[in-house]
Amino acid sequence: MTNNQPSPDGILRLINGYWATGIVSASATHSVFTHLENGADTAADVAIRAGISERGAQTLLDGLVSVGLVGLRDGRYRNTAEASAYLVEGTPASLSSFAKLKLTHMNALADLPEVVRTGGPVKQVATEVADNPHWAEVVPAIAAQSVPAATIAADVLRLPEAGAISILDVGGGSGIYSAVWLEANPDARSTQLDWEPINAIARRLLEERGVADRFTCIDGDFHTTDFGTGQYDVALYSHIAHQEGPEGNVEVFTRLRKALKPGGALVVCDYVVDDDRSGPAFPLLFASEMLLKSKQGGTWRRADYHDWLIKAGFEDVSFHSAPPATLVVARQRRRPVL
Structure with missing residues (x-):
């Protein structure tokens, strides 16, 4: 010009x-x-x-x-x-199925102007319905997205050398984290809490991966199901926080802390934005998806996660890059034996 x-x-x-x-x-x-x-x-x-x-x-x-x-x-x-x-089809991290799926979602964007005006969805929120048939297509299609982050998290937590640990995956969906982590550590066991139709999908994936003998499921809604007390070495909350509001996340984090053994780790994986909301690019764009599909969710800041986890009783909070997501690892320090 x-x-x-x-x-x-x-x-x-x-x-x-x-x-x-x-x-x-x-x-x-x-x-x-x-x-x-x-x-x-x-x-x-x-x-x-x-x-x-x-x-x-x-x-x-x-x-x-x-x-x-x-x-x-x-x-x-x-x-x-x-x-x-x-x-490329057939590779562990292939997003080809997800690419096909997203074309069917494009019509929903026509609702965005009205959703922006009202501040929330104008149609039924599919993510809040357990028996919605779309899970059978969506859950397997999005599984590959989590392979890189699950692999990075295994390294951050040093899972291959962690021995006979117990894992709780809340809202685990396809079970891909459990699959990657159980493959990395042959002595680990994992429990997934999710709706029954979704757990059925996860069981099939874990069977295909040959690690189903160390994988169990709890059918239920994580909002109301008891996580137990002092039972797990690692807890996972992946791509759930963006669907929840601040109070809901603090409440779940608090229950997850109680479910961990002393010194245990909570891993939160999500699309996290900088404190001044200047980036990263993908999480900023993803906020529109939450406005369309959740009643109170969003892409939350690093400062939000830090504050919520401290309120929940954790003491050490660290952030680890897993583009386009971020891993947040929170621990409660072991107390000295007197």
Whole structure:
């Protein structure tokens, strides 16, 4: 642009951001990333392997180059390292199922102006209904998102060398944390508390991973189910805090502290924003999801988590990066024996 006038390119990309969701979702639906990983490197190759039109394949490849998920060199296409790690089917951290799922959620954004006006959902909140059939699709699709954070958390807690520990996963969903942690520590045992339909999904995943013999479930709602007292070495509260309000989180953290053995650790994983709300980018955007789908949730600040955990009786609180999430580890110090 002349006269130092800024270009509208960035604004137009944002306004038309749904194109990117469509391109990634359609590419995942037709296994484009998997075919590229397995040697297809032209639109014609992708079209044949995926069973789609060559025109359609070329459009998807053009879009993937645009959003930075596919590279083009000398007329040949290949996945970027990011796409290879997270969008190829069958890999532990594959988000391809999640990419397909998000396309079905796009219509909900049309409600955002009214949701912003009223300050909360204008339709039934699916996350608050135990028997909603959408869990069967959503829970497995989002499992892979937690693989990197679960792996980092295992290192932070030094789980592989922790011995025969007991784990409580509150609202554990797919059971992916238990799967990763039980694989890392063959002497550990894990208990998941969640609604019965979701626990059934978790049991299947743990059976597939070969660690179901050390995994048990409690069917119930974590808001009302007793966690016990002094029973667990590690407790987990992953991607639940963003659905709850401040008072609810303090109440759950307090009960989780009581459920831990002396010196035990609570791990909270969530999309956490900086204290001045200047970043990180993904958690800031995720706040709109909570406005659409929860009655009091949000993306909370580091200072919020620190204050809530101290109020709940923890004494040591530390933060660990697990992009795009943050791990918050809280402990109550062991008391000296007099």
